[in-house]
Amino acid sequence: MNLDWNEIFIGDLDFGFTFEIILRTLIMFSMVLLILRMSGKKGVRQLSLFEVAIIIALGSAAGDPMFNKEAPIVPSVIVFAAIIILYRTITYFATKSEKFENMIEGEPLYVIENGEFVLGVRKDHTFAKDEFFSEMRQESIEHVGQVKTAILETTGNISFYYYHDDEVVCGLPVLPKPYQLKLKSIEKEDIYACTYCGHSKKLSVGEHTCPRCDQQEWVLAIKTVRLQ
Numbered sequence: 641m642n643l644d645w646n647e648i649f650i651g652d653l654d655f656g657f658t659f660e661i662i663l664r665t666l667i668m669f670s671m672v673l674l675i676l677r678m679s680g681k682k683g684v685r686q687l688s689l690f691e692v693a694i695i696i697a698l699g700s701a702a703g704d705p706m707f708n709k710e711a712p713i714v715p716s717v718i719v720f721a722a723i724i725i726l727y728r729t730i731t732y733f734a735t736k737s738e739k740f741e742n743m744i745e746g747e748p749l750y751v752i753e754n755g756e757f758v759l760g761v762r763k764d765h766t767f768a769k770d771e772f773f774s775e776m777r778q779e780s781i782e783h784v785g786q787v788k789t790a791i792l793e794t795t796g797n798i799s800f801y802y803y804h805d806d807e808v809v810c811g812l813p814v815l816p817k818p819y820q821l822k823l824k825s826i827e828k829e830d831i832y833a834c835t836y837c838g839h840s841k842k843l844s845v846g847e848h849t850c851p852r853c854d855q856q857e858w859v860l861a862i863k864t865v866r867l868q
Contacts, residue, residue, distance in 0.1 A: 661707050668702040668716065675724055690730070690744050697723050745794045752790035755809045756838040759853055772798070773814040784838040785811020786866045802866060810861040812838040823858050833861040 675698060701719040704711040734741035750758050751772065775798050781787060786808050789801040803809070812833035813819050822835055826843045833840040836855040849856050 657709060660709075664713065665706045667713060668706050671717070671720055672698050672702050675720060691727075694723060694727055748794060748799075749792040750789065751792050751798070752784060752787050752838075754789075755785040755787060755803070755811050755840075756852070757784070757836075759837060773819075776800075776814045780867050782815060782864050782866065783811035783813045783862045784833070785809040785840065785861070785863060787811075805865040808863060808865050810840040810863045812840070813859060813862050818862065819859055821859055824856060826858065831861045831863075832858040835859050 676695070698720065701716045701723070705713045705716045730744060734744055752758065776784075776787070776790075779800055781800070786802060787800055788803045788807075791799045793799060810831045810833065812835065819835070823832070825847050826832065826845055829844050830842070831840055832843045832848075834850040834853060834855055835857045837850060837853040839850055839852040840861040841851075843858065847856060848858065850858075
């Protein structure tokens with residue numbers, strides 16, 4: 641099969657239109673930045689799902705006029721204006737009604753309470769344990785027992801509230817090597833943590849079912865204090 645590289649990379653591009661493409665791109669990109677600046681957000685991690693949807697809509701409106709001769713800029717400006725009016729209207733009503741705000745933005749989600757995972761989180765929500773463990777490691781958290789409460793915010797950020805050093809409990813390790821030492825059958829009596837819910841208890845030799853979540857996979861619990 642012979643590939644037409646000219647068709648792949650250039651096609652029917654009119655080089656006389658190149659400068660106009662650059663100008664259109666600068667205009668549309670500047671408008672997107674202006675509207676995002678008007679939203680008052682400082683970074684992507686501060687965006688809710690609703691605001692991400694707004695950005696996608698802005699990108700769609702800005703895309704075609706950047707390179708398409710047949711797509712004038714003014715209609716896109718009208719779309720931008722409609723989007724920002726919609727955004728302002730929804731945020732206004734969200735400030736007036738907590739119920740409406742929760743419907744649009746979602747609600748903060750408790751993930752850890754009292755050093756254990758909240759049951760039902762993984763069933764009711766898109767909850768990626770590996771990603772959550774990664775977030776914990778970045779906060780110098782070695783095991784779940786160091787955390788009194790963890791809340792997944794609507795922006796995707798995670799708020800951690802820690803036990804004092806003298807209150808730390810035995811917990812499920814989040815470091816990869818200790819966590820991978822999972823057991824179905826206990827070979828030595830010690831304190832173990834359920835790999836599903838993080839519940840810790842002293843187990844004797846043999847197979848055991850977690851009294852909290854009915855799972856049967858365990859890993860040796862640890863009780864180290866958090867490094868500041």
